[in-house]
Amino acid sequence: MKGLFYEFLVRVSRWIGPWFAALFAWIVSSGFFLFRPGMVAANVSFFRSVFPQKGWPNIVGLVWRQFHHFATVFADRVRLAQNQSFSCEVEGMEGFEKHRSSGRGGIFLMSHFGNWEIAARLFARKGFPLVLHLGQKQKEQIEGKQKHDMARDGVQVVSATAAGGSPFDLLESVRVLREGGFVSIAGDRMQSEGQRRVEASFFGSRLNVPVTPHLLAMKTGAPIFTLFTVRLAPLRYRIRLGEPYFVPQPGGHHAREEALRQSVTRYLGELEEMVKKHPEHWYRFDA
Secondary structure (H helix, E strand, O other), X not given: XXXXXXXXXXXXXXXHOXXXXXXXXXXXXXXXXXXXXXXXXXXXXXXXXHOOOOOXXXXXXXXXXXXXHHHHHHHHHXXXXXXXXXEEEEEOHHHHHHHHOOOOXXXXXXXXXXXXXXXXXXXXXXXXXXXXXXXXXXXXXXXXXXXXXXXXXOEEEEEEEOOEOOHHHHHHHHHHHHOOOEEEEEOOOOXXXXXXXXXXXXXXXXXXXXXXXXXXXXXHOOOEEEXXXXXEEXXXXXXXXXXXXXXXXOOOHXXXXXXXXXXXXXXXXXXXXXXXXXXXXXOOOOO
């Protein structure tokens, strides 16, 4: 979506109400469902592996809800652009606060599940230095507006192109972690072609996932917090923070590779659990 049109929707929604943006997003999602059969088929195939006991009509209905639930991300983004407040209840905050009291940073391992933007804004507003790594879609002007809005909340956004990000971006993340800040990286999707990857099992299929966040945890000694955001209502969310865990750095190449693989397996296991509980929050449309 072009940036100017996004601004138009924000202005119109401010004038006549946020329902306008929500309706527009619903219509666009319906169009994708009706006119992108390949995308629908890919998600039907994925959810059949997640819920083999469900019949085809139920799976198609689930994909319909998934497409329209994704529209809520855009609708809530418009509400945020209008400076509306949002509320979050956080599960696992006790373990997070205990770690924070040590003055050490950590890695938020996010996914294409729920609205990660809400989680990033929440922790930044709490005063935690946060670097958010994103994949970059070419020629998508709306990303610049989104980046600007998040910067106002104190989120430093780093984008990677298809050819890969700058090594200085990771050096900045290392600095932030060592100074007690936090870094957020998606763990379920490759952000660039040159990114280091590992093959792992996800709902019985083999999936290439980035090893970067796990390697960053190993090299810096910072713990990983898996993070999942569930939308309860417009601008009302529940964030689930997993218990922090560390990725050891044993001696020997094979031992280190196994430690990384175990960390990836643990993360994907938690992601599988969340997808089963809240399948409409799964926003990988090419899975």
